[in-house]
Amino acid sequence: MKKILILFIAITSLATAQKKNITLEEIWNGTFRTERMNSLNSMNGDFYTLQNFNKETRSTTVDKYSYATLEKVETIVDSKDLEGLKYFESYSFNNNETKLILGVDTEPIYRRSSLGVFYVYDIATKSLQLIDKEKIQEPTFSPDSKKVAYGKNNNIFIKNLETNEVTQVTYDGLKNSIINGICDWVYEEEFSFVKAFEWSNNSENIAFLRFDETEVPTFSMEFYGKTLYPTQRVFKYPKAGEKNSIVTLNLYNLSEGKSTKIDLGNYEYIPRIKWTNDSNILCATTLNRHQNNLNLFFINASDFSTKIVLNETDKAYLDIHDNLTFLKDNSFIWTSEKDGFNHIYHYSKNGKLINQITKGNWEVTDFYGVNEKIKTIYFQSIEDGSINRTIYAVKLNGKDKRRLTNASGTNNASFSKNFAYFINTFSDANTPTIYTLHNGKGEKLKEILNNNKLSKKLETYNLAKKEFFTLKTENGEFNAWMLKPVNFDANKEYPLFMTQYSGPGSQSVSNRWNGANDYWYQYLTDLGYIVVCVDGRGTGFKGADFKKITYKELGKYEVIDQIESAKELGKRAYINKNEIGIWGWSYGGFMSSNCLLKGNDVFKMAIAVAPVTSWRFYDSVYTERYMQTPQENPSGYDENSPLNFADQLTGNYLLVHGSGDDNVHFQNSMRLTNALIEANKPFDQAIYPDRTHGIYRGKNTRLHLYNKMTSFIEENLGEKASNLKLLKQ
Structure with a gap:
């Protein structure tokens, strides 16, 4: 032995x-390196798109795929067919998916922000339309697809795609002084967004934030490069205890060509703005400087009246999230730690609590959305252990919770817009990333990509x-x-x-x-x-x-x-x-x-x-x-x-x-x-x-x-x- x-x-x-x-x-x-799926863009219906690179033609494509089969249905745009545009680096659709904004020559600014040259591509006519001759930021279709709003030189502009007319919305933008519609450094870094303007659903109004950073202290950095003399980068950076930008919420009405400043009372930050499902009602989030008192405002775009529909306080601090979701009746979903763990809540359009949807000594770690047809919410949580992530579904009333992914490890879901399918990304400490297709019930339909070679x-x-x-x-x-x-x-x-x-x-x-x-x-x-x-x-x-x-x-x-x-x-x-x-x-x-x-x-x-x-x-x-x-x-x-x-x-x-x-x-x-x-x-x-x-x-x-x-x-x-x-x- x-x-x-x-x-x-x-x-x-x-x-x-x-x-x-x-x-x-x-x-x-x-x-x-692990093999990865390209970042997909869920479309209307049971389809998604991927941006691909064609090695044979050396061109960029946006390709449409079926969730049901994972097969390519068509190529929506190929840069080889675009006159004067050999490639593109980004794309985004309008609401009815008849047009795209294509971006090239991207130039990074900070962690999330960048400048670029952008075009509108019309799928039916295969025509290409330059939005602006200069580099711009965050071009966004109006919901009716007739216009594009964007940021340039710290101001907001609107281009009419039918007439090519450009309207300048703001005029006071100035580097290291006034910014309209684009976040300052600290909002971008700590509140995690760049685009500080939003179209109303009826395309009649644009809500935007104006940052007055005049009194914010300036920070400078030397860059040594390869030139004889170093260059210097100078930007506004509010250190702890110093003055922040003065941020105000404004509403611009396109028909009147007029901006109105909205009175939101006393606050330090406006970390989120979002239009509700009522085209006339805007929602804005405010925080005090200690970030332990949050108000959710509803603003009427007709008379500019405001109403606090939710107030949340904490003895320490409140985290800002993107889980606010409005249902058809303008009731809304919200996540909060107010019971000691992060959970999902349902409020009426007047801010009255309808019910707490999830409960327990565990946390919701991601909120994917609501399928209103079957009154079901989809989310990710740590109910399977705090080092794991699992996908679940639960009814809007908090009943019939179902686990949609079985393996213990890290599961991340990417749902189709109608929640009929999701692509799950799974890994654990011993298993490199695997991509699988599931239906809305969680049933695994197909393995898409694995890392068996690795x-x-x-x-x-x-x-x-x-x-x-x-x-x-x-x-x-x-x-x-x-x-x-x-x-x-x-x-x-x-x-x-x-x-x-x-x-x-x-x-x-x-x-x-x-x-x-x-x-x-x-x-x-x-x-x-x-x-x-x-x-x-x-x-x-x-x-x-x-x-x-x-x-x-x-x-x-x-x-x-x-x-x-x-x-x-x-x-x-x-x-x-x-x-x-x-x-x-x-x-x-x-x-x-x-x-x-x-x-x-x-x-x-x-x-x-x-x-x-x-x-x-x-x-x-x-x-x-x-x-x-x-x-x-x-x-x-x-x-x-x-x-x-x-x-x-x-x-x-x-x-x-x-x-x-x-x-x-x-x-x-x-x-x-x-x-x-x-x-x-x-x-x-x-x-x-x-x-x-x-x-x-x-x-x-x-x-x-x-x-x-x-x-x-x-x-x-x-x-x-x-x-x-x-x-x-």
């Missing part, structure tokens, strides 16, 4: 030895299995995962490398397929490290109380939880409690910095990429949502800022930032650099010129960064680091 066991171990070891280890080059050259390829590599578990500490029980080396020996001690993000409402421990960083963690296990991720207090999908405990104290409880988690993990016989490191990016970099400084008896090293080093430097909307203003809560800002604990650095620290980061400004790292210099603390630093928050543009940027971080880990954590230290001595 002993001989058989030895033989089995020998064969297993040989098999492992014959497999390859992942290389950093492979991670960043696309070797492990699975086969990965069988030739040494891969550690991601182990999910619950980590118990004195402050709570937290979701976690662990990767151990393939040749793991429980009788050995391993260095521990921790990864986390930890931001409010975020989730890093989820049952889904690998991202690029997951392959890096696999690479680190090949080098002999155990890698662990823990979602502590403040992260999402475990109820409002768990998430909002960090209110007014960002970086306090989250840091405590990472330190305590490291201590608990260090008690395990196979983990060397004296060899623990941590890293993070953005909020995670803020966290890893604080963990090394405040947990200097636990963590030996840390890497911080693009970290916030003081919330005083970050934008008003995000920061004040969780912290109030620095004037109101100075201790919350300063007692959790790495700047004020630089003298406590005893471990090894690598600070990384892109100098062109318009989000978490380079200023954060420069101020921490100064604090460390003044404290006479040695540290390592890597600056990536002109790179933005993601540090990815430019040849070999990501490869260079991950080579740098890997070398730093090897030199400062584990057996190799100890040997290097002995050699130096």
Whole structure:
């Protein structure tokens, strides 16, 4: 028996030895890239469209497919047939799908915004019509398809497609001063939208937001490029406690050619505007500066009267979402955390609660819509466990809830407009993405696309299995995962490398397929490290109380939880409690910095990429949502800022930032650099010129960064680091 066991171990070891280890080059050259479906656009009826590239003709197409068969029905437009337009980069339909807007020469501005040249394509006549000679933003068909509204030079314009006449709606737009119909930087970044104008359903009115950012402080960044002199980018950026744009809601009536400012009382933000199913009633959402008092207004476009139909308050803060949905009778669907978990509610058109549709100690994570014919709502939730996502249907009255996807893991649905079909995107920690077609009842009709080739390829590599578990500490029980080396020996001690993000409402421990960083963690296990991720207090999908405990104290409880988690993990016989490191990016970099400084008896090293080093430097909307203003809560800002604990650095620290980061400004790292210099603390630093928050543009940027971080880990954590230290001595 002993001989058989030895033989089995020998064969297993040989098999492992014959497999390859992942290389950093492979991670960043696309070797492990998953096959994906192009983003589809659901059409009227049982059809959808995809934008494709024809390799033979080197042209761009919009192709129409049947949900029922997944077969291509027709090509709606092919750029080879368009005179003067060899390709296009984007497309959008009008309401009755007789015309498209095609975009080319896209020029990014910030995270979501861009400029471009846009054309209207008429499907019946196959004609192409240039909207404007200059680059414009957010061109949008009127519901009657006769006009297109768009933003240009901070003003709103309307083009009549029948007469080619262009009407200028606003005239006061001015860079770094007044913006009409397009969001300012902080709205785009934190409220997640760009187009701040909306057509009424009868095409008679346009509602739009006007941003007066005259008194918002200006931020500037140097760009080094390849020219003799650097250039400078200057834009308005409201930091915590500073002046925001003054935002007003306006209604422009096309027949009168007149704009009217709407009185919404006292508010700081208007994070959403949306027309109801009554063409005469506009809905606007307002928030106070603390973002804990929300009003939903109905505005009458005829007499400009306003009515609050819903008011919601919270002892901490309220999150803005896009789940507001109006039914034919103008009653509406709304999601809220008011019972402690995010759930779906149904209100009458007068704002009276009809019923709470979903209930339980779990959260709705996505709302897909309503099929009014069968009075059914479709949504995604974590009822199958907070690290999973599952698709469900439930009647409008809250009864007859049905699970539409069976596999435990991460399911995301893309429904047809009539909800007769949906395409499900599934993955888990062991299964790369699979796309399947289902009918509205959830029955699987067909597999569309899988990643079996990638699975086969990965069988030739040494891969550690991601182990999910619950980590118990004195402050709570937290979701976690662990990767151990393939040749793991429980009788050995391993260095521990921790990864986390930890931001409010975020989730890093989820049952889904690998991202690029997951392959890096696999690479680190090949080098002999155990890698662990823990979602502590403040992260999402475990109820409002768990998430909002960090209110007014960002970086306090989250840091405590990472330190305590490291201590608990260090008690395990196979983990060397004296060899623990941590890293993070953005909020995670803020966290890893604080963990090394405040947990200097636990963590030996840390890497911080693009970290916030003081919330005083970050934008008003995000920061004040969780912290109030620095004037109101100075201790919350300063007692959790790495700047004020630089003298406590005893471990090894690598600070990384892109100098062109318009989000978490380079200023954060420069101020921490100064604090460390003044404290006479040695540290390592890597600056990536002109790179933005993601540090990815430019040849070999990501490869260079991950080579740098890997070398730093090897030199400062584990057996190799100890040997290097002995050699130096």
